[in-house]
Amino acid sequence: DIQMTQSPSSLSASVGDRVTITCRTSQSISGYLNWYQQKPGKAPNLLIYAASNLQSGVPSRFSGSASGTDFTLTISSLQPEDFGTYYCQQSFGTPITFGQGTRLEI
């Protein structure tokens, strides 16, 4: 199975901050990396697909990038509604696997 390691596991930031979350995969996944945001008691919501593509309807302050087996989700200017837990997920091979999550507090 492809292992996904997210860091940090949690962080606290202020409105307006630039926030970066990293996901490292145990092998090359050719950019098949997706990011989700989940708020308490709600289903996850797709933010970024294929490492750097913004899902329709997602604010442009969210962006994704890749370098080898390292993937980054960046929020350029944190907004109050961006709290929640963020998960990376690989869609390169089966079984589909997720990172352990990064809890973001504002």
Place this chain on the structure above:
Amino acid sequence: QVQLVESGGGVVQPGGSLRLSCAASGFTFITYGMHWVRQAPGKGLEWVTFIRYDGSNKDYADSVKGRFTISRDNSKNTLYLQMNSLRVEDTAVYYCAKDVHRQSRGDYFDSWGQGTLVTVSS
């Protein structure tokens, strides 16, 4: 808009069975693969199973293989998950999720249901 509504969760004893349903609307169900993803209380997300748009191909996580069966009724726009030989560690919120790609397997999810809680306890 896309709507996915799960039902069928509840409390069941270890070794018991349960069948979950997911009613789909707002998209052409017959042309999209579907998944089940679960989340144990306070834990992260775990992919469970996939079914191709026409039901001809299915895939399972090792943790549920041989115990869970995914199926779909395209005439009713409904996805199912039959769960047998349930274990305490199967306790989770179960989400149905729509694959992004039409008539192919993309393995990521652009729509999710609200989830249904399955509790396995004696």
